[in-house]
Amino acid sequence: MPPADNVMEKLVSLAKRRGFVFQSSEIYGGLGSVWDYGPLGVELKKNIKERWWRSMVHEREDIEGLDAAILMHPKVWEASGHVAGFTDPLVDCKQCKNRFRADDPRLKGPPGDPNTKCPVCGNKGTLTAPRMFNLMFKTFMGPVEEQAAMIYLLPETAQGSYVNYLNVLQSSRQKIPFGIAQIGKAFRNEITPGNFIFRTREFEQMEMQFFVKPGSDGEWFEFWRAERLKWLQGLGIRAERLRWHQHGKDELAHYAKDAYDIEYEFPFGWQEFEGIHNRTDFDLSRHQEHSGKKLEYVDTATNERFVPYVIETSAGADRTALVVMCDAYHEDDVEGEKRVVLRFRPSLAPLKAAVFPLVNKDGMPELARKLYDALRGQFNVFYDDGGSIGRRYRRQDEAGTPFGITVDGQSTQDGTVTVRDRDTLKQDRVDSGRLVDYLRDKLAG
Numbered sequence: 001m002p003p004a005d006n007v008m009e010k011l012v013s014l015a016k017r018r019g020f021v022f023q024s025s026e027i028y029g030g031l032g033s034v035w036d037y038g039p040l041g042v043e044l045k046k047n048i049k050e051r052w053w054r055s056m057v058h059e060r061e062d063i064e065g066l067d068a069a070i071l072m073h074p075k076v077w078e079a080s081g082h083v084a085g086f087t088d089p090l091v092d093c094k095q096c097k098n099r100f101r102a103d104d105p106r107l108k109g110p111p112g113d114p115n116t117k118c119p120v121c122g123n124k125g126t127l128t129a130p131r132m133f134n135l136m137f138k139t140f141m142g143p144v145e146e147q148a149a150m151i152y153l154l155p156e157t158a159q160g161s162y163v164n165y166l167n168v169l170q171s172s173r174q175k176i177p178f179g180i181a182q183i184g185k186a187f188r189n190e191i192t193p194g195n196f197i198f199r200t201r202e203f204e205q206m207e208m209q210f211f212v213k214p215g216s217d218g219e220w221f222e223f224w225r226a227e228r229l230k231w232l233q234g235l236g237i238r239a240e241r242l243r244w245h246q247h248g249k250d251e252l253a254h255y256a257k258d259a260y261d262i263e264y265e266f267p268f269g270w271q272e273f274e275g276i277h278n279r280t281d282f283d284l285s286r287h288q289e290h291s292g293k294k295l296e297y298v299d300t301a302t303n304e305r306f307v308p309y310v311i312e313t314s315a316g317a318d319r320t321a322l323v324v325m326c327d328a329y330h331e332d333d334v335e336g337e338k339r340v341v342l343r344f345r346p347s348l349a350p351l352k353a354a355v356f357p358l359v360n361k362d363g364m365p366e367l368a369r370k371l372y373d374a375l376r377g378q379f380n381v382f383y384d385d386g387g388s389i390g391r392r393y394r395r396q397d398e399a400g401t402p403f404g405i406t407v408d409g410q411s412t413q414d415g416t417v418t419v420r421d422r423d424t425l426k427q428d429r430v431d432s433g434r435l436v437d438y439l440r441d442k443l444a445g
């Protein structure tokens, strides 16, 4: 493997070259820490989200899906504690006007101290004392831009599940314990965003809120920790690059009694990409208080009334996609030549196969096209007749396409094709009539 610091650079460049991720509004110089997903990236992220949804909503009878709006009543964010507490301490340089987080490692010395230097312009004593800065994006609803019309873009999808908790409970006729799952956009005006799609200002979350009886929360917390790890292992992520980090008292979010991060060893170090949180009855109690609506659960068997506790599993779809990309990135040596390959688990790969005519003559393109048309209805496949076959294989290796199907001279005689395996580089000769079954078998899992 190449040195770690190089890998991110190479991955960002591959992501652009092959159409995974582009900088937002690039032709205007880009928009800070906002990224767009290209043709392959959108498929990869969609495959991850679909897998999550299947395991959370379709395969479980005790979890319901929800898609709450991004714009919510501003009181939601007062009740949730985000207006008062979703803040980072910031420092300004009065000279060069740059802004930093107060814990920015480049700051040598306490901000506000006359001897502390600005890490950008180098002037001494120009940094202000830390001031709190709210990370929520604000906008206005309706025609008048005034304080009363101010609303926020949601910084987590969780609150949509809390304010709809009764609606979902009553309409689905679930009983506690049960959960609400959502996949949706979230926005945070991060001050030190960076590391490609790791920390961005607009991102997607895959969150599930599991409502339980107080007292059973510890057990469910452990249950969901185990389930989430199992799910991640199902993505094919190397176990030695995953670890748990339990939040210390000073790290816990304002709503949490206990929290574990799942961390991945990215090329830039160990970082969180999913969290399991015991949010107690904090959110529902606060919404009950602020809305004046009772959010108690009545256990009809025992007549007990209680505000449920919530165990939350919260994953970033973009960070999970970055984990999958980093974990898949390999550089091989094939017969003395360097090969860059993304070894995605086949079920996650954006393209499942590519179809190539060996040469553009002797009936091969016609046959290859026919095969491509037949496969397209079943799988996301790609047709490529440009350049040498070696170059076409390399392009698909970089895209992470697990199978390369080549139509050659023999194909026009007996209807067989070669299927090259991205990882072993072995080629099978397969009857083209059996291709769909052959691929389906290989893509399972």
Ligand code: GAP
Pocket (backbone or CB within 6 Å): 155, 156, 157, 158, 188, 190, 197, 198, 199, 200, 201, 202, 203, 204, 205, 207, 272, 273, 274, 275, 312, 314, 315, 316, 317, 318, 319, 320
């Ligand atoms: N509802 C709880 C919650 O939002 P969080 O730890 O703040 O918890 C959960 O965020 C997940 O959302 C993170 O583990 C990460 O994957 C993703 N996430 C958070 N902020 C992000 C950002 N600025 N850019 C990309 N993903 C982010």
